[in-house]
Structure formats: C-alpha cells, structure tokens
Amino acid sequence: MRPDLLLKVLAKFLIPFILIFAFYVQFHGDFSPGGGFQAGVIISAAAVLYVLAFGLELAERGIPLRALQYLSSTGILLYTGVGVACLLKGGNFLDYSVLLDNDVAGQHLGIILIELGVGITVASTLTLIFFTFAHWSRHS
Amino acid sequence: MIENHMTIMLVVLPMLAAPLIALLPSKNLSWGLAILTATLQLYLAVNVLLDVQGGTAIHYELGGWAPPWGISYRLDSLNGLMALLVCLINFVCLLYAKASIEAEIPGRKLGLFYATWQLVVTGLLGIVLTGDIFNLFVFLEISSLSTYALIGMGRQRQALMAAFQYLLSGTLGASFFLIGVGLCYAATGTLNMQDLASQIGQSDQPMTLYSGFAFLFTGLLLKAAIYPLHAWLPNVYQFSPQAVSALLSATSTKVALYVVVRCLLDVFGVEFSLSRLFADLLLLAGSLAILFGSLRAIQQTDLKRLLAYSSIAQLGYSVVGLGLLTVTGLSGALVHLFNHGITKAALFMGAGMLALGPGTTLLTRLAGGTHRPWLLLLFLTGGLSLIGFPGTVGFISKWMLALAAIEQGHWWLLVVILLGSLLAILYVWKFIETLYFVPQNPPETSTGPVPGRGMWLACGLLCLAIVYFGLDTRFTLGVAMDAARQLLGVHP
Amino acid sequence: MSGFFDKANHIKWILRSFYGLCVLLLVLDFLLHRHHYLQIEKIPAFYPLFGFVACVTLVVVAKWMRRLLKRDEDYYDG
Amino acid sequence: MMAEYPPFLNFYLAALFYLLLSPLFGPRLRFLLPLVPLLSLGQLIILSPDASWSWQLASLSMEWLRVDKLSLLFGYLFHLAAFIGFVYALHVKDTLQQVSALLYAGSALGAVFSGDLLSLFLFWEMMAVSSSGLVFARQTQTARGAGIRYLIVQVLSGVLLLSGALVQFQQTGTLRFDAMQADGIAGGLILFAFGIKCAFPLLHNWLVDAYPESTASGTLFLSAFTTKVAVYALARGFAGTELLVYIGAIMTCFPIFYAVIENDLRRVLAYSLINQLGFMVCGVGLGTALALNGAVAHAFADVIFKGLLFMSMGAVLHRVGHTLGSDLGGLHKTMPKSTLLCIIGAGSISAFPLFSGFVTKSMIMSAMIEAGHDWLWLALLFASAGVFHHAGIKIPFFAFFAHDRGLRPKEAPVHMLFAMSMSAFLCLLIGMFPQLLYRLLPWQMNYWPYDLTHTLTQLQLLFFSALAFVWLNKQGIYPPELRSVNLDSDWLYRKYLPNMARWLWSVREFTQPGIARVQSVILRPFSHQSGLTAFDTSQLLLKLLLGLAILIGIGLLSSDLFN
Secondary structure, rough: OOOOOHHHHHHHHHHHHHHHHHHHHHHHOOOOOOOOOHHHHHHHHHHHHHHHHHHHHHHHOOHHHHHHHHHHHHHHHHHHHHHHHHHHOOOOOOOHHHHHOHHHHHHHHHHHHHHHHHHHHHHHHHHHHHHHHHHHHHHO | OOOHHHHHHHHHHHHHHHHHHHHOHHHHHHHHHHHHHHHHHHHHHHHHHHOOOOOOOOEEHHOOOOOOOEEEEEEOOHHHHHHHHHHHHHHHHHHHHHHHOOOOOOOHHHHHHHHHHHHHHHHHHHHHHOOOOHHHHHHHHHHHHHHHHHOOOOOHHHHHHHHHHHHHHHHHHHHHHHHHHHHHHHHHHHEEHHHHHHHHOOOOOOOHHHHHHHHEEEHHHOOOOOOOOOHHHHHHHOOOOOHHHHHHHHHHHHHHHHHHHHHHEEEEEEEHHOOOHHHHHHHHHHHHHHHHHHHHHOOOHHHHHHHHHHHHHHHHHHHHHHHHHHHHHHHHHHHHHHHHHHHHHHHHHHHHHHOOOOOOEEEHHHHHHHHHHHHHHHHHHHHHHOOOOOOOOOHHHHHHHHHHHHHOHHHHHHHHHHHHHHHHHHHHHHHHHHHHOOOOOOOOOOEEEEOOOOHHHHHHHHHHHHHHHHOOOHHHOOOOOOOHHOOOOOOO | OOOHHHHHHHHHHHHHHHHHHHHHHHHHHHHHHOOOOHHHHHHOOOOHHHHHHHHHHHHHHHHHHHHHHEEEEEOOOO | OOOOOOOOOHHHHHHHHHHHHHHHHHHHHHHHHHHHHHHHHHHHHHHOOEEEEEEEEEEEEEEEEOOHHHHHHHHHHHHHHHHHHHHOOOOOHHHHHHHHHHHHHHHHHHHHOOOEEEHHHHHHHHHHHHHHHHHOOOOHHHHHHHHHHHHHHHHHHHHEEEEEHHHHHHOOOOOOOOOOOOOHHHHHHHHHHHHHHHHOOOOOOHHHHHHHHHHHHHHHHHHHHHHHHHHHHHHHHHHHHHHHHHHHHHHHHHHHHHHHHOOEHHHHHHHHHHHHHHHHHHHHHHOOOHHHHHHHHHHHHHHHHHHHHHHHHHHHHHHHHEEEEHOOOOHHHOHHHHHHHHHHHHHOOOOOOHHHHHHHHHHHHHHHHHHOOHHHHHHHHEEEEEHHHHHHHHHHHHOOOOOOOOOOOOOOOOHHHHHHHHHHHHHHHHOOOHHHHHHHOOOOOOOOOOOOHHHHHHHHHHHHHHHHHHHHHHHHOOOOOOOOOOOOOOOHHHHHHHHHHHHHHHHHHHHHHHHHHHHHHOOOOOOOOOOOOOHHHHHHHHHHHHHHHHHHHHHHHHHHHHH
C-alpha cells in the first residue's frame, strides 16, 4: 500500500464538500456571514489540499498558472465593471440600485456580481501564490 | 454626465486598467494602455483642480450611501493639488518607464509590472481622494503592497531584501495607523473624516481619542519617512527599478505627508492636535531632518542613495512648514511637496539614464558623463532646485518657509533653512563634480542601451516644469494658499 | 642670442639714468611750490622719504612674516 | 521700444544658443562670441533712460531693469570687459568655459540693473554658480578644490543677502534696493554679504584661493565682474558708511605684505586686486560725491588695468604652463610685446601720471584729505607705494626680466595681443583724457587730477619706491621668490577644521567597535547575503521601533499636559 493512499482518498472525498461549502458561503454572503473573500479562501484551500495530495504537476494540468493569472484579473474587472456599469446607468459608482428597473433587484444583482468578482480574484490569487511558492521550493 | 464622476474616475480608471493590462498579450500594448490611462487621469486631475479652485469642495458618495454611513470622497484644493501631483508624476514616469524598464526587467514580466504600477497609482489616488479614514487605510495597503512588488523587481540582488525591509517597516507603520483608527472609532463611533472632525470636541473619552491620535500620527510619520522614522527609505530608493524610484520619491512620501496634514488640521483640528508642544516637536523633527538628511547625503557614494537622503532632508522642510502653523508656512509646506516632487522625480530619472549602461548608480562608476552633456542640464536644474535657487521651484517653497520662520520670529529656523541650502550645495556639487569633472578611468567604452526618446521627453518635461513653476507661481502657490487658508480656517 | 638687458653696460646706464631722475625729482621738491593740505606734507622731501621708507618697511615686515607663515608648497594637500 | 529689456537677456540667450548650436557647428562658433557684448552694448546705448522691466513672482515684484547713471556706468564697463575677455579667449574650445563666461557676464549685468534685493540675490547666485564653472574649467585637482571652496563662500554670501532681504521684507514690506543703514539686522546681513563678495579682510580668501587656479581667460573674467558688482552694490546701498573707510584702509594695506612674499604671480595679482578694492571701499565709505565718483571710476579703471595684467600673466601661463615667479625670468626676449603691454598695465595700477590709475585713484586720495582722515590717508599713501612695489615692479620684473631661466616660449597669440592692446590703449586713453571717463560718472563734481602738486608728489613717491626696490635688491635684502604656501585666514577652514573633524572622527572610531560588538551580541546576524543582510534589517527595525516608541511616548505623555 502506498503511504499516501489514505491521504489521496480522503482528499478526493473532501474536496467536493469544501467546494460546495465555498459556494454556499459565496452566494449567501449578501444575507448571512460570509462573502466573496471567505469563499475565495475556502476554494483556494481546496486547491492547496489537492496539490498536497496529488502533486503540483497534476494540479497544474487542471489549473494552469496562466489561467489563474487570467482569472485573478477577470475578478477585478468584474468588480470594477459593475461599478462602471452603475456609472453608465446614471448612478454613482457602485450604486447598484440603478442596475435594473427595480431598485431591490438591482441591489441583489449588483452585490452578487461584486461578491463573485471578489471570490474569483481571491481564490485565484491565493492559489497562484501557493503555486508560485511551491515552484520555488522545488527549485531550491 | 462624466463631470459629476470625475473624482471617482481618477481612482477607477487605473483600477480598471490594472487587470486589463495584466491580460494584454504584448508589452507594447500594456504600456500603451497604461499611458492612455495616465493621460486621461492627468486631464481629469487638471479639471477637478480647476473646479475646486477658490475654496469650493466636491463631494462624492460611493454607492449613493450618504456619509457618515457610506464612504464619501471629498475633493478640495489640498487634495486636488496632491491628485495633480500624483497624476502628473505617473504620466511622466510612465513615459520614462518604457525604455528604462525594458532594460531592467525581463519582457514576460512587463505586463505584470505595469499592472502593479496601476495598482500603486490606484492606492495613492484613493488615499488622496477618500473622505473616509478606514477607506484610506485600505488604499494605503493597496499602494504599499503593490509598491513592495515593484521594488522587488529591481535589477540588483539587494532589491528583494529592500522590498522585504520596506514590507516590514511599512506594515509597522500601517499597523500603528490602524490601531489609531480603531481607537478613534472606539471613542467617536464614526470613520468619516468630516463626521470625526465634528465629534472630536464632544467625545467623552478624550484619553482614548488622544491615544488613537498618537498612534495614527506616528504610523503616518513612519510612512512619510519623517525623521527619526526615516531609516527604511534609502534602501528602498536605492534598489528600486529606476522608474519606480522616480515615482515613489515624488509621490509616496508626499501622499503620506498629505495624510498627516489632513489628519492634523482637518480631522483633529488645530486646537486638538497642535498644542504648542506638538508644533514645536514638528519644528524640531523637521529641522533635524534637514540637517541630518543633508549631512548624510554628503557622505553617500551612490547617486540614488544620495538623492534618497536628500529626500529625507527635503521632507524636513515641509514638516517645518507644517509645524509653523501659519498660512505662509503651511502653504510653503504644501507647495514644497509639489515642487520637491517634480524636482526629485527629474533627478531620479537622470540617475536612471546614467545607470542604463553600467547598471549601477555608484558615483565612481558613473564618472565621466561628459558624453551626455544634456543630462548635465537636467542635473543642474534639479540640483539648483534642491538648493533653492531662484528661478527654480525649490526657491519658491524655501522663500515661503523662510518668510514664515521670520514672521514667527524663529530665527534659529531661518538659520536651519539656509544652512540646509548650503549643505545641499555640497551634495549637489558632489554628484555634479563626480559625474562631469572627474575623468573616468578607464574611459567609457561600453555601448550599453541608449536612453529612449520617451526618457528624454519625460526629463525635458520635468525640467521645464521645474523652471516654469519656479517663475510663474500663480497656479501652484495659489492652490497651496487656498488649501492653507481652508485648513487653518483663515478667510482672505 | 643675448638681449638688450643681458649686457651689464646697458643695465648700468639704465640704473644711472634712473638715479638721475630720482635726484631731479628730489631737487624739484625744493624748487617748485607744492600745495600743502596737511601739516605732515610740509616736511621737506616728504613724498620721496615716505616712498622709500614705506617700501623698505614693507619688505622687512614681509620677510619677517614669511618666517612665520611660510609652509611647504603641498601643505594643504598633505 | 524694442530695446527696452534687461541687457542680461542678450547674454543668457547667447549662452542658450551656444549650448544648442555647439553640437552642430562645433567650436567654430566661438568666433561669434565677441559680437555678443558688442551688439548688447548697442542695445544699452539706445536704451531709454526711463526704461523699466519687472517680473511678478508670487506676491513679489522683481525689477530687472533700473537705469540710472550708476548702473549705466557699470553696464558699459561690463560690456567692455566682456568684449575684451571674449577676444582674449578666442583660442578656447571648451563649451563649459564659453557658456559659463556668457552667463557670468550676463549675471553681472543683471545684478547692476536690478532694482530690488530679490533680483540682486538671483543674479548674485547666478554669478556664483556660473563663475565657479570658470574655475572648474581648469580641470585639475587643485582647481576643483579651490572651486568648491569658492562656490561655497560665494553662495554663503548669497544666502546672507537672501536672509537680509527676507528680514527687510518682513520689517518694511518692500524689497527695493536703495541706500540702507548698516546698523540693524537687515542692513548688517546685507553688508556682510556684500563684504564677502568685496573680499573684506578675513573674508577675502576665496579670491586669492580661486582666481589663480582658473584658466588664463577664466581669471580675466573673474577679475572683471564679481568684486566690481560688490563695489557697485556697496556704492548703491552703503554710500557714506563710516565703517567702510576703516575696512577699506585695512584692505589696501594688509594684502601687499602677502603680495611681496607670494610666489605665484597670478596670486600676487589677486592680492593686489584686494588692495585696489580697498581704495574703492574707502571711497564708498567716505560717501562724498568726489569719493563715490572716485570709487566707481577706480573700479572702471581697475577692471581694465587689472585685466591687462591678468591677461599678460595669462599669456605666460598659456605659453609656459605656470606663473611661478621662482621659475620664470627672461621672457622679454621672446615675448617683447607682452612685456611692453604688461608694463603699461603695471604703470596704470601703480598710478603713474598719464596712466588710468592715476586719474581715478587721486580722486579717492583727495576726498580722503577733504574728509579729514589724516592717518588713513597716510595708510593709503603707504599702500600706493606698496602697490607699485609688488604689482608695478614685481610682476613685470620677475616674469619678464630677473634671472634668465632659459625659457624661450613663443610670443602670445595674436588675439591675446589684440585684446591686451585694446586694454592698454584704454589705460592710456583714460590716463591722458580723463574727462572721457569723468563725463560718465554718476555724481556731480569738479575735479582735475593733473595739477603740479599731484603730478610731482606722485612721481616722487613712485620713483623713490622704485629706488627702495633697487637698493634692497642690490643689498640682497629683497626676499627671493620661493616655492611655498603662505598661511592666510583660509588656514582655519582648510587645516584647522578638517583636523578637528578628523580628531572627532577618530574618537568615533575608537568607540565604534565596542558599540558594534554590543549590537552584534544582541542581534546576531543569521545570514550573510551581499549588501543587505538580515542583520541590517533587524537594525532597521530596531531603529524604527525606537523612533516609534519615543514619539508615542512623547505623544502620550504630552496628553497629560494637554488635559
């Protein structure tokens, strides 16, 4: 029996739950404790666990570094984009109520998009940082 | 429509540009977008400053939430001037950075470099424009964190260590600031600057407030590299990439000092924060900074390190002006922030151009620069401005400060100011002499990269600005006087 | 090539005519009437005397000063 | 109307164009330089007497063109000097020198036409900076050292002027530059500033230190402008200040002792420059119309004859490579024209009748008697005899005659001879037709130098001084020229202070190892990379924390006082 078999099985078992929990935190963030930042951290925790269990090469085959870079930028773009969209719709920066015809619906949409942006950025950036350090330690 | 949003656009534009730049595939496109953003920002900055001239202020509520609950941005002459400084320097440094950075940083990192640069600018402008003290802290961290990354990209090995040092000290300063903000929040229950200002007098916990003030203030002084909290600065300026040194020297400490001014005079108010003891403390710290910085600058053997110590000295002038607490002194201090900003940026750019070939700024390695006579003009203009020579911007600020010192009857301060100028001659002379009058041994043979057109253009622009604003002070000094009157509550 | 001033004879003549002029000026002092603005000017041959004595004093004092002040050529560089 | 702008602009623009065009045309451009002062002089001549030109800086008005007879006289003089200088410097192919000279001449003009203290300060500092370029242009280690000392002293003078101006502005609300009082902070500071530029005793070292270190043509420019601007400023601001008479008298006397024992002939001339300045300062101090006219007229004549002497020594420097009296002699054989021109200069500085020095110096001497300063008059008379001794005889004698050292240099280049001839011509012209100069003088007076008494007594004085020289030489009493350095008040900052600093430094070095050991015990370095180490980082943090602790401590303690 390979010594890390237990670890791998456990990781395979845990990662989906971690991700589901992350999405829960993400999408309930506007009503209950939680939000994009926390969700992003949890997602990246899943990524870290995966790397620990299955190794960097395998992980990078699934999520290449380049993709992480793109994702981290996209998240910020989403955030800023929503803000600018509010501007274009005639409100102040980040004034979501103007996004849709209905104020409340607009607020909902706005906050969900914003939190999504934060989540994507945090998740990808933290993963990116971990990957980069992992590369370093291998070189030295 | 855009007129109403010009204030926020100043911050949003670089924030939007940063991820886009990181996504763009080619370094030329990245730079193009960066310079485009910078141009737009410069245009906006000039416009908003024109709008607030004469003492009006622009308010902007983020997300439509009214203060004190929401975050609001407030723009008056004081931060209008600072915003202009940041935008101007950002624009010029980007012009310069193209050729300069490509010689220092591998091509694949350039996109990230410009993206990080945009984040620095976002942070700086955010600090300058926000009217919310916690929001200010967030922007402080944004600019600081991205600055650490920029510094770490320096060409020399020590750059990483310098970045690490700056990270440690910057965090120290930011933590103190945050503790201060927390204590103030505990005492007043608000984070909005104007609201805070109105509650200072009525707080039932003066001791908490006072401790908060002390922490906040000390943290800011560290960020602004005010003597005796200056020790982190020389390494940072010395080992950063050339364009980054220019950007930081002209903006980051200035912006931190702006926050000091804003907190001291606007938020806490003159009576609260500047009991005589405190004002005298500022005068003392400023004077020591002038003397210490100048003396240390004379000792340096590295051009950029010399300039860094000179920055410490020059910041001292602004602190002295602040401590005098008069309209003349304060406007001198503010206009000196602007004036010294453009001067030092020009000088760091000159240093960067010399270092392009040899890759170092050790004075002995740069000797014999006679093959670049035009740079002499740059160094002379900048140097004379550091000394405070009439016809350059440096004179204007020192004249105001000297006048303010006499107004108050602080003769010893006048002596310090003038002595600082004399010492400045020594260090300015030191680098001009080594660069242009000491023959190089062996003579320059290496044909390293040649300064690009953008670099020349940037230097030329700043030199012109140094002379122009030295001769025509209506704009800069006018805005600074407006701001000083507002801050001190004096009506013309 | 030897110049005009290398010949001892020429130098002698130059000096002789110079002495002659000096004597002439001394004599003129007694023949012509000069204006007196100050008491001290009334001393006969005041100006010639003053000129001579002043220069001798000057040189003597300077020689004494040199003993005091003279240093090696590279004094400040060392 | 077209010509109503300050003349310094001509020179500044010329400097700018020179800088811009020299990469295109190379050193050929230098042949145009003498045209600059000529054209500018044309502008000055058609300038209307009520012209003015001012510039608004912040809340201050800077007046850059104030035309009256005093400023015009110096304006003409400086144009003349610049013209002669540029002709003399035609062989120079060094852009730095040309541009410095243009800026320097322009700044001197700017200073004399300035109507307020701030503008005066501006040009004062511009003169300091641009003229130091002429010293540095020699490109030797000694010149660099002298240059930096020169620059510091000059700028110090500017800083004093600025502080004086500040105080005056604070007290009176105006910066206008007119007659002022020497007692009071403002006046005192300004007088001190002028005094440095005018080489007052103990403040004179920069002059004898730096002038002889410059290039052949550089010294010529230096001797023409800085000190004369100072004399102008004194005449404008402190005419009739009693103190100046005494200072001037000391200035005439003490340098001649140094001049007698100095070996470098250009340094001898520098000392004699101070001596001549002494006469002018006396004239300014007396403050009567005759005395003031004498002072400015003597400044006028001095620029020309001192320039001539410096030019002849410059020719020697150009051909031989040094001007050390101990190593020169017998040059008249191959440089007869220079010799003759030098003798004309010597005649003028010694104030021989028919030479320019006589018609200007005698005004000051006469004014001295009129004012009743008998003893000071005697001092000046002593100095007059001394001048002849060290400048009139020593310079030509040791350079061109004395012992033949076997040097056979070529005659000075044609353009140098031409420039020297112009000066010599002017010396004789003024000496023979003094009314030409008298007509330009700013104050009303009625004076004629060539009466019997003056001519006779002056000749007697000079001839018997010469007799003393001959006698002393024959007796072997005259001090020989020796390679040496003579201590002067610069010893204080060139030897004493550096030694003190070195001593203090050694104390620090004595204690430093101990401190370092303590530090390294507390903060043991845990890694050694190049340059910055973790040790440095920990030290940095320690410093910052200490600073933070102190500030927070003070902040919190002061809250007790506050509540």
